[in-house]
Amino acid sequence: xxxxxxxxxxxxxxxxxxxxxxxxxxxxxxxxxxxxxxxxxxxxxxxxxxxxxxxxxxxxxxxxxxxxxxxxxxxxxxxxxxxxxxxxxxxxxxxxxxxxxxxxxxxxxxxxxxxxxxxxxxxxxxxxxxxxxxxxxxxxxxxxxxxxxxxxxxxxxxxxxxxxxxxxxxxxxxxxxxxxxxxxxxxxxxxxxxxxxxxxxxxxxxxxxxxxxxxxxxxxxxxxxxxxxxxxxxxxxxxxxxxxxxxxxxxxxxxxxxxxxxxxxxxxxxxxxxxxxxxxxxxxxxxxxxxxxxxxxxxxxxxxxxxxxxxxxxxxxxxxxxxxxxxxxxxxxxxxxxxxxxxxxxxxxxxxxxxxxxxxxxxxxxxxxxxxxxxxxxxxxxxxxxxxxxxxxxxxxxxxxxxxxxxxxxxxxxxxxxxxxxxxxxxxxxxxxxxxxxxxxxxxxxxxxxxxxxxxxxxxxxxxxxxxxxxxxxxxxxxxxxxxxx
Amino acid sequence: xxxxxxxxxxxxxxxxxxxxxxxxxxxxxxxxxxxxxxxxxxxxxxxxxxxxxxxxxxxxxxxxxxxxxxxxxxxxxxxxxxxxxxxxxxxxxxxxxxxxxxxxxxxxxxxxxxxxxxxxxxxxxxxxxxxxxxxxxxxxxxxxxxxxxxxxxxxxxxxxxxxxxxxxxxxxx
Numbered sequence: 097x098x099x100x101x102x103x104x105x106x107x108x109x110x111x112x113x114x115x116x117x118x119x120x121x122x123x124x125x126x127x128x129x130x131x132x133x134x135x136x137x138x139x140x141x142x143x144x145x146x147x148x149x150x151x152x153x154x155x156x157x158x159x160x161x162x163x164x165x166x167x168x169x170x171x172x173x174x175x176x177x178x179x180x181x182x183x184x185x186x187x188x189x190x191x192x193x194x195x196x197x198x199x200x201x202x203x204x205x206x207x208x209x210x211x212x213x214x215x216x217x218x219x220x221x222x223x224x225x226x227x228x229x230x231x232x233x234x235x236x237x238x239x240x241x242x243x244x245x246x247x248x249x250x251x252x253x254x255x256x257x258x259x260x261x262x263x264x265x266x267x268x269x270x271x272x273x274x275x276x277x278x279x280x281x282x283x284x285x286x287x288x289x290x291x292x293x294x295x296x297x298x299x300x301x302x303x304x305x306x307x308x309x310x311x312x313x314x315x316x317x318x319x320x321x322x323x324x325x326x327x328x329x330x331x332x333x334x335x336x337x338x339x340x341x342x343x344x345x346x347x348x349x350x351x352x353x354x355x356x357x358x359x360x361x362x363x364x365x366x367x368x369x370x371x372x373x374x375x376x377x378x379x380x381x382x383x384x385x386x387x388x389x390x391x392x393x394x395x396x397x398x399x400x401x402x403x404x405x406x407x408x409x410x411x412x413x414x415x416x417x418x419x420x421x422x423x424x425x426x427x428x429x430x431x432x433x434x435x436x437x438x439x440x441x442x443x444x445x446x447x448x449x450x451x452x453x454x455x456x457x458x459x460x461x462x463x464x465x466x467x468x469x470x471x472x473x474x475x476x477x478x479x480x481x482x483x484x485x486x487x488x489x490x491x492x493x494x495x496x497x498x499x500x501x502x503x504x505x506x507x508x509x510x511x512x513x514x515x516x517x518x519x520x521x522x523x524x525x526x527x528x529x530x531x532x533x534x535x536x537x538x539x540x541x542x543x544x545x546x547x548x549x550x551x552x553x554x555x556x557x558x559x560x561x562x563x564x565x566x567x568x569x570x571x572x573x574x575x576x577x578x579x580x581x582x
Numbered sequence: 583x584x585x586x587x588x589x590x591x592x593x594x595x596x597x598x599x600x601x602x603x604x605x606x607x608x609x610x611x612x613x614x615x616x617x618x619x620x621x622x623x624x625x626x627x628x629x630x631x632x633x634x635x636x637x638x639x640x641x642x643x644x645x646x647x648x649x650x651x652x653x654x655x656x657x658x659x660x661x662x663x664x665x666x667x668x669x670x671x672x673x674x675x676x677x678x679x680x681x682x683x684x685x686x687x688x689x690x691x692x693x694x695x696x697x698x699x700x701x702x703x704x705x706x707x708x709x710x711x712x713x714x715x716x717x718x719x720x721x722x723x724x725x726x727x728x729x730x731x732x733x734x735x736x737x738x739x740x741x742x743x744x745x746x747x748x749x750x751x752x753x754x755x
Contacts (some may be wrong), residue, residue, distance in 0.1 A: 146744060221596075259659050263614060266652040267705045270621045270645060277641040282643060283622050284630065308690070312683040453743075479718030480728060483710050486690055487736070491702075503694055514683055519610055541640045 102446025106454050111154060114147065115451050118155035119458045122162020123451040125560040127170045127470040128481060132182075133361070133401075134417040135306040136163035139485070141299055141421055142492035149429040154451040156425050158458075160418055164361065164397055165209055165459050170474040172201045172390070176339055184365040185397075188382065188389030196386050200323055200331035202467060204387050205394045210460045211221060212395035215347050216354075216402020217452035219408070224438065224449070225281060229412030231435035237550055241560030243536035244557035245411050248564035250528045252571040253356075261525045264516075268529025269536075271296060278534070279541060291501045296509075298424045298530060300493035302417065304506040305523055307489035309513020311482050329464065338389035342372050346395040354403025356567070360524065364400030368392040402452065406446050409433055409445060417527040469534035597616035607663055614656040621649025682717075689713060701750025702740070 105111055125136040137160050144155045164182075171182035172189030185205060192201035234242070251261035274285045275295025286292040331339060346368035353359045353367065372392040373382040382389050404415040405422075412434030414420040426433050431441055438445055463470075493506035516523055543550055550556050628642030693709040700708070710729030714720050720728075740747055741755040 143743065195623065257659075259655060259662065263652060263655045263659060266648055267617060270617060270648050270652065273621075273645050273648070277628075277637075280637040280641045282628055282641050283640055284628055284641060285620065312686055315682045315686060477718065479714060479720075482686070482717070483713040486686075486733065487706055487732075489692065489708070490690075490697075491736075491740060491745065491747065494747060495740075498746060500694075500698060500748075503697070507690060507694055508686075511687055514687070518680075519606060522608075537644050540646070541637065544640060545637075548599065581686075 098442055099173075099450060101443065102448070102450035103453070105150070105443065105447040106154070107350045107452040107577055109159050109278045109364035111151065111263065111447065111451065112454065114151045114155045115158045115455045118158025119162040119398075119455055119462055121155075122159035123160075123166035123169075123459070123463060123466075123470060124473065125159075126163030126166025127474045128166075128476075128485070129239070131310060131485065132167060133160055134302075134421075136160075136166075136311050137418050137421050138299070138302040138305075139307045139492055141303070141425070142495040145428065145495070148497070149431065150447050151421070152429075153425055153444065153448055154455075156422060157448060157451060159457060161398065161401065161452075162207075162215065162459060164401060165206070165463055166470060168205050168209070168394055168397070169202065170461065172205060173198055173467070173471050174474055176316050182397075184362075184369045184393035185390055187369070187393075188384070188386050191383065191385035192387070192390065193205075197385070198334055199329040200365060200387065201390050202464065203329045203337045204335070204391050206463055207458055208339065208346075208391040208394040209398045211340075211343050212347040212350075212398035213456040213459075214453060216351060216399050217449060217456070219351050219407055220449050222375060222453065223307040224406050224409050224445075227356055227406055228435045228438045230314060231411045234435070234556070235554075236539040236546075237554040238556045240536060240539035240543055240551075242411065242556070243532050243539060243556035244386045245560035245564040245567075246415075246532055247525070247529060247536070249359075249526050249567045250359045250416075252568045253359060258568065258571070260520070261522050264521055264523075265525040265529040268526040268530060269533035271301075271526075272530045272533035273537070278538070291499075292363075294497075294501070295494055296505055296530075297502060298527075299496045299504040300506040301509045301530060302421055302424075303493050304509030304511075305513035305516075305527065306417065307492075308331045308486060308510025309507065309517060309523070311485050311489075312510065312514035313517045314478065315482065318526075335387045339387045340380065342368075342388035343395040346392040347399045348381050350396040350399035351403045354415070355406055357413060357415045357528070359400060359404070359408065361400040361404075364396040365393040365446055366557040368396035403478075409437055410435070414438075414528065414531055420527050420531045423531060603647065607660075611656050611660045612711040617655055618653035618656065621645045621652065625649060686713070689716070697748055697750070698748045701752045702747040703733050703737040703754060704750060704752055706736065 106115065120142055122133075122136055125139060126132055126133060131139070140159050141156070144152050144159075147155060167182035167287050168189070169186045169217055170188035173193055175186050175190040175193075189201045189205065189259075192198065247265050251265050252258060270285070274297075275283070276465055277284055330336075349368055349371065350364040353364055355362075369382075369389055369392050372388050373379045375389065376382065378385075382532060401418075404419050407413045407415050408419045408422060412423070412432060414423045423433060431437070431444070489510070490506060493502045494500070496502050512524060515521075516526075625642040625644070625646030629639050629646070630642075631638060689709065689712060693705055694724075696705040696708065707729050710732055711725050714725045714728060718725075737747070738755050
């Protein structure tokens with residue numbers, strides 16, 4: 097019933113327009129080379145803050161999945177993946193383009209994304225409220241365990257070295273401590289300056305790390321002009337059968353994996369693609385234009401993104417950088433994601449969930465006819481595109497709190513983001529530590545204020561600690577790490 | 583003889599790449615250690631500050647704890663990386679175009695410094711002009727045709743979206 101009310105809200109012209117504009121803007125930014133989904137959401141975040149709460153959150157979600165789809169369009173047609181997860185799509189998608197079959201590759205990517213998105217949205221409807229009910233039983237000890245587990249999992253899955261990821265996490269937690277301490281009201285790490293008292297806002301930090309950082313890192317990359325015509329769109333019957341099978345498997349796997357913190361769409365794509373190649377009778381076709389490769393990567397991408405929303409909505413725990421921005425969008429309006437969200441903000445949550453269905457339909461209708469436009473955008477020379485993106489990033493940072501401090505923060509973290517990319521340091525743990533650090537600190541100090549012995553009597557705390565250890569062990573065991581960040 | 587020269591040159595290149603990597607690693611570690619020490623010293627300052635505020639010890643203790651962990655982890659990573667040469671190849675590949683982002687970053691920082699005194703519109707036009715000239719090597723007409731409409735058009739758009747950007751010496755829009 098709640099869901100139907102949400103659907104009715106989203107089907108009003110106003111909310112349909114938010115979804116449509118979000119999908120359009122997201123795809124538009126997502127097709128630009130070197131701009132991934134996280135960057136697209138970070139760059140566009142400040143420009144949607146004037147909307148009403150539900151409108152902004154729906155638009156943000158639409159930007160997110162629009163950007164993901166945009167990235168795969170250029171990955172298939174011009175071998176310019178907008179983000180890491182699209183690299184997997186490019187492996188076979190671009191090969192299909194070279195073989196004169198860009199249409200079926202694009203159509204399969206759209207169908208796989210659509211199906212995974214719809215199944216994912218159904219799972220959010222079914223599982224989200226249950227997770228939220230479970231979280232009502234959580235106290236400081238459980239939140240401490242959950243926070244530590246989330247950071248451990250993110251560190252284990254985010255980079256090529258666990259120790260490096262842990263150091264980035266600690267660095268992020270120290271950066272999050274800058275400014276007034278909530279409990280005591282004392283200034284920390286401000287060095288007597290007034291501008292640092294307000295602390296670093298998440299939005300300029302994210303715009304810097306992902307927007308400016310990616311532009312600086314992409315300066316050496318060149319895009320290649322497209323010469324291929326799209327031609328016939330629909331895949332053959334055999335291709336459709338193979339693609340749908342891969343879509344089903346990738347969706348099933350990634351809807352479960354996506355519940356884990358740190359399991360970002362890019363990692364889901366790599367895992368699903370590997371599984372698909374492993375189980376294939378002709379694995380040698382992968383990387384040479386196998387439609388299952390395109391379908392598995394795209395379905396995994398969307399399924400993981402949808403599953404990522406469950407911990408965010410139910411527990412208030414972001415699983416990756418984009419979810420951290422979604423959390424920032426909620427908190428901007430004084431809405432706290434977590435156990436009470438489904439009861440206190442039921443109309444908003446159900447409108448958001450219903451918008452996933454509507455957004456996926458809009459994307460399917462929008463993208464295939466506009467493919468030509470997206471491709472032309474992707475081939476704009478980078479020397480023209482880069483300064484425009486940099487300026488939009490800075491304007492976005494300024495508009496967060498109307499201070500030049502945020503612009504300098506954005507530039508500083510942009511430089512940091514570029515250096516971290518160049519030097520092989522993972523970015524995701526930094527962002528998540530920025531968000532989860534204060535939560536962990538609050539929970540730890542509450543536990544210490546009562547008694548550390550409290551932890552001994554909380555099995556859920558130990559469950560999360562053991563789960564974190566297990567993920568660290570598994571990440572070594574299966575070596576699913578690498579350059580897999582959003 | 584020629585084969586020997588080629589081998590010697592390869593060894594020299596590899597040594598120079600290794601030195602660059604070692605230097606970059608040293609800078610990474612030094613920065614992390616510095617942040618760790620800053621965390622510890624500021625945490626101790628908060629703990630030792632005479633105040634009636636409840637929880638000052640835990641407020642300072644938290645960043646002392648994080649700083650200590652950061653220092654310990656950095657020392658461990660330094661020892662580990664000194665024993666391996668794992669980044670040598672990556673560093674030698676990326677060194678050639680290392681200066682492009684630095685130039686762009688320098689231009690960006692100058693642009694930010696100019697936004698308040700000159701105003702968004704003029705600073706943006708200037709930044710776009712210099713950027714397109716340096717990175718795009720475009721002619722004057724092309725640069726003017728791109729940078730001026732973008733600077734004025736975006737100024738108008740931000741104003742239409744109720745975003746108040748610094749106007750500097752030009753009170754427009």
